[in-house]
Amino acid sequence: MNNQVIYGIKGDNDMFLILQFCESVCMLHEFQFKKMLQPRNMIDGNFVVYGVLLRNNTLIFWDKRDNYQYDYQIETQLELQLISYLEIQDQWITSANNSLQIWNLEQGKYQNVQNQVFSGGIIQLLEVMHLQMLLVSSNPNIISCWDMFEQKFLFKFQVSHQILYQVVCSRQFQLIFTIGFNNYISCYELHAQYNDYNLKCQLVGHSSTVQCIEHIEQTALLISIDNKNVVILWDIRSQQQTQTINLQTRILTKQLMFYCNKLCLVANMLQTLSFEKQLHLNKQIKLQQVIYDQWNKRNIIITKADIRIQDIINGNIQYILSDFQNEISASCLIEHGYSIIIGTIEGDLYKISLKHGQILEKWESFYQDEIQSIQYDEAYKI
Structure with a gap:
């Protein structure tokens, strides 16, 4: 060779x-x-x-x-x-x-x-584990979904880009992200039960065409770079930017890749960006509690590492709240399911919005020991 x-x-x-x-x-x-x-x-x-x-x-x-x-x-x-x-x-x-x-x-x-859907030329193959599907991206902007157990075509859809560049998948959030000849990132949900899809949101922040994207599995981090070499870090939970970096270089990046806690920019040379704090990827997660949210008809799944919002109709995890400094030890749903209070093994308390995924209030070392139970009075807000 x-x-x-x-x-x-x-x-x-x-x-x-x-x-x-x-x-x-x-x-x-x-x-x-x-x-x-x-x-x-x-x-x-x-x-x-x-x-x-x-x-x-x-x-x-x-x-x-x-x-x-x-x-x-x-x-x-x-x-x-x-x-x-x-x-x-x-x-x-x-x-x-x-x-x-x-x-x-x-x-x-x-x-x-x-299949006729491939007639424009195949540009990417992507396995979607949580749906047991193969996604085949074809020119100019078609994604077809396949059941490879039976080698059967399921459905196809046209993305919001005139020309499709790349598709990535998040197992944890059960979403796919697409980029094309535009300055935004599209986010889709796929529904295997109904052979259907919906456009969940669009991430807008780049001033020029998005060149490539990378999702770091087991985190809420999506990274994108445009053809002016501006890198944006996105929080999938809030759909907001967390950081913007201007690389001040003219080399066009062909692929982003996360490796050994570094962001690798692959072109005709290899550049790497290091994170100030090492990303701790979630490993084995232990279930703590399941709360039925009667107001919003959903399950709030509490593990030691994160909070997961589950659609009770199709069982899909809609989104995940994570990145807490210590293990979760107790929780209490408040304000008709719009917020939750959690306690940790180190005695910290957090009040978190379940709508935006933001920490509304934080009390560090509220107790010196592990918080084992939380109760809340809706009438008196205590």
Whole structure:
């Protein structure tokens, strides 16, 4: 592969793979950096496979079990463009000639999936885990939704951009975000039960075309950069900007990627931005309490790490409030479901708006010990 160029890669560690093979592929001419999905991990946690697509239409797979020493190659006559791994179905798929290929690696064969919706050309493949869907983005601005268990087309919709650039998904908030030839980000909810969608909101803040976006999973942070290299950090919960950074550079960023607590800007060179405070991603979360909000017909799910608002009709988590300094130990719904008071194991008290996700009042070290119970009198507001 010394004289070939990596066209697309799928695996669990983008940077590792690039650093390992940048010497052998020399200058990486016309290299296109593709966003990776989750790794292919088996039960022992040690089975990881990297899938790589070369410009000569060769598929190469490396296996962690042999320390990536041996490769498995499949040569095709297809004009391959994208490669992706579907975690739920345990399948590798590619796109070529306005169609999808579902691969059987043991036999080196594929099943072709065609549809009129692909006629404009496929630009992105994205698995949506919480809906068990595959999203296929096609030119100019169409997203089609697929059930890959049955390889069945479900529905399609036209996004609000004239030309679609990129789609990202948030598992935690169960939303998808799109950018295109505009200066805003569109946010959609998908409904698998009804094969339908709705436009939830649009994030407006850039003065020029948004070039690429990245959502950091297990956080409420969405990051975008425009073609003037202005970076904006968004809070998904409040749909507001939390920070704006002007990079003062003319290099056009092709992809954003979060890696090792750094924001990586990929172009013909690699730039990184560090966060002042390390992002602590939520790990195993323990359920604390479930409160039925009778006024708004929803469930308020309290865990030790966050507060989750659940639609009782379809079961979807509408949004999540997190980033508390200490574990939640007690809670009380107040003001007819519009606010909640929570206590922590360190004795802190917070009053939080469930409409905007903002902390309305905060009493640090209200008690020296863990707060175990909270009661509130609506009549006297105490």
